[in-house]
Amino acid sequence: MNRxxxxxxxxxxxxxxxxxxFYHEEGRGEALLLxxxxxxxxxxxxxxxxxxxxxxxxIAPDFLGFGFSNKPRKFNYTIACQADMVEExxxxxxxxxxxxxxxxxxxxxxxxxxxxxxxxxxCFGEGLAIQSLCLLNGGLFPEAHxxxxxxxxxxxxxxxxxxPFLSKRTLARxxxxxxxxxxxxxxxxxxxxxxxxTHNQGKxxxxxxxxxxxxxxxxxxxxxxxxxxxxxxxRLVDGAADPISGRHLGERYLxxxxxPDVVFxxxxxxxxxxxxxxxxxxxxxxxxxxxx
Numbered sequence: 001m002n003r004x005x006x007x008x009x010x011x012x013x014x015x016x017x018x019x020x021x022f023y024h025e026e027g028r029g030e031a032l033l034l035x036x037x038x039x040x041x042x043x044x045x046x047x048x049x050x051x052x053x054x055x056x057x058x059i060a061p062d063f064l065g066f067g068f069s070n071k072p073r074k075f076n077y078t079i080a081c082q083a084d085m086v087e088e089x090x091x092x093x094x095x096x097x098x099x100x101x102x103x104x105x106x107x108x109x110x111x112x113x114x115x116x117x118x119x120x121x122x123c124f125g126e127g128l129a130i131q132s133l134c135l136l137n138g139g140l141f142p143e144a145h146x147x148x149x150x151x152x153x154x155x156x157x158x159x160x161x162x163x164p165f166l167s168k169r170t171l172a173r174x175x176x177x178x179x180x181x182x183x184x185x186x187x188x189x190x191x192x193x194x195x196x197x198t199h200n201q202g203k204x205x206x207x208x209x210x211x212x213x214x215x216x217x218x219x220x221x222x223x224x225x226x227x228x229x230x231x232x233x234x235r236l237v238d239g240a241a242d243p244i245s246g247r248h249l250g251e252r253y254l255x256x257x258x259x260p261d262v263v264f265x266x267x268x269x270x271x272x273x274x275x276x277x278x279x280x281x282x283x284x285x286x287x288x289x290x291x292x
Contacts, residue, residue: 004192007043008068014092016085019075022068023061023089027053030131031095033086034060037104037138037271038209041067041196044103047277055285056099061089063105067196071205079215083112087123099132099288103273104245107138108212108223115226132233134284137245137270140236141224142216144252146244148174151210159207166203168194180241180268183275227257235261235287237280239268246270261287 011024024042032052036044042060045052052058062069063082075081086109090098102110110133116124139145147155150170153162172190179185185193197203216223227234234257238250247264254260263283265272273280 003046004043004195007046011042011068014089016064016088019064019070019072021061021064021070021085021089023059024049025057025059025093027056027058029056031090031098032056032058033090033098033100034058035086035100035102035106035109036060036063036066037106038212039066039197039206040193041069043067043192043196044271044273045101048273048281051281057095059089059093059095059098061086063109065202065205065209068199071200071202073204073208075205075208077205077208077211079108079112079212079219082109083116086113087116087128090128091123096127097129097131099134100130101134101136101284102138103136104138104270105212107135107140108216110135111140111223111226112219114230114232115222117232118226118229130232132288133230133235134287135234135236136272136280137239137242137249139213139216139245140227140249141252141256142213142220144245144249145213145216146248147213148177148244150174151213154207155210155213159210163203163206166197166206171197175271178242178244178270180239180275182267183269185271185274189274224256233261233287235263235283237263237265237272237283239270239272239275240264240266241268242270244270 013020013022034045036042041062065071065077100110117130175185236253240247250262268276
């Protein structure tokens with residue numbers, strides 16, 4: 001059994017609105033919610049997992065349409081729906097207070113959850129609370145997000161016609177371009193990422209999932225406002241070499257967010273938890289433990 005298969009078999013699932021949603025859960029202590037990015041899954045956190053579960057009760061779901069969760073072809077994959085799923089999962093596990101560590105797509109879901117927290121909307125008006133938020137590379141500000149060409153094309157009206165032509169070679173080429181120059185993904189990592197994307201015919205929903213880029217523009221005021229109005233501790237740990245949301249994203253964060261807490265990782269790209277897990281662990285624990 002390879003390590004990804006073991007991750008799959010050792011995971012759990014719950015039913016959300018008739019859809020099977022996969023998640024990993026382990027550890028004791030304060031609750032920590034891990035939210036992954038596009039186009040991968042909770043497996044993104046596996047290098048941090050054994051260290052985090054020593055200190056926290058860790059929950060890492062695969063968003064609907066990703067990884068080992070169901071991938072319905074007729075579903076409105078909005079960030080609000082993904083946030084609803086996360087809220088229900090947390091509630092079903094009996095968790096009221098939790099920290100969040102998020103990346104990329106997960107950053108956007110975290111911004112929606114933060115907006116609900118700030119405004120006491122939904123379950124957050126009934127006692128659910130975010131204790132802290134640590135963000136990794138992601139499109140926090142649509143004006144500072146610089147997607148790859150393939151992302152633009154997939155998000156366009158022709159996206160559904162391109163999905164069948166996506167390949168592991170395409171993924172490897174794009175991941176090599178967004179990882180740091182000295183921290184490229186290993187061949188085995190690309191194989192694992194591709195397995196997560198293609199599991200349960202996942203290519204057929206890629207053009208639906210990527211609509212989140214348009215949502216970031218539509219809901220900019222709500223989601224950027226959530227960061228600006230937050231009263232909880234927030235840190236951004238940014239792989240500075242990322243062409244999508246690297247140093248330019250961090251600099252925009254410094255401009256827009258009051259009392260910003262930003263850590264730049266030089267030479268690290270879009271997937272810092274994969275490229276430099278020891279640094280992410282260091283900066284995350286320093287942040288969370290300093291805020292207790």
